[in-house]
Amino acid sequence: MICVRSSSINAVGYNPDTNHLYIKFNNNxxxxxxxxxxxxxxxxxxxxxxxxxxxxxxxEGRYKGCYLAISLFYQSAVFVDYDQCANIFRLHWHLHYRW
Structure with a gap:
């Protein structure tokens, strides 16, 4: 990802192999x-x-997507849709925070 000059967006990145756009907002x-x-x-x-x-x-609202607060943990993962992304997040949460 590269940093950008913006009051709302901190950084953006793109994976041409998967056509995935990554956005990190300033307030999140x-x-x-x-x-x-x-x-x-x-x-x-x-x-x-x-x-x-x-x-x-x-x-926003035109392209399907999701977010992961732990995205750095899954750098090499490829998420196909929101449901798969959500399932991976639930699996990570279950494995690490089930106490």
Whole structure:
């Protein structure tokens, strides 16, 4: 991920092999992952004068995604959809916090 100048977005990243966009917001420790997002959208987000406005107008609600507060733990994982992402999070929670 690369840091960007924005009042709402801290960093963005893109995986061209999976077409996943990763966004880290300034006010949230979670990394959001969006699926099947064209590379052009990622480039436009990076170039936008207002990245937050671009996100709200062109990404939010248009592309399926999820977030993981523990995303660094799963760096190599590939999440296909929200349900799979949620299942992996539940598995991690069960294995590490079941006490």
């Amino acid at each position: 420790p979670k990394t959001y992952t969006f699926y099947n997002l064209p590379f052009q959208i990622y480039n436009e987000l990076r170039a936008a004068a207002s990245k937050g406005r671009y996100y709200h107008r062109n990404i």
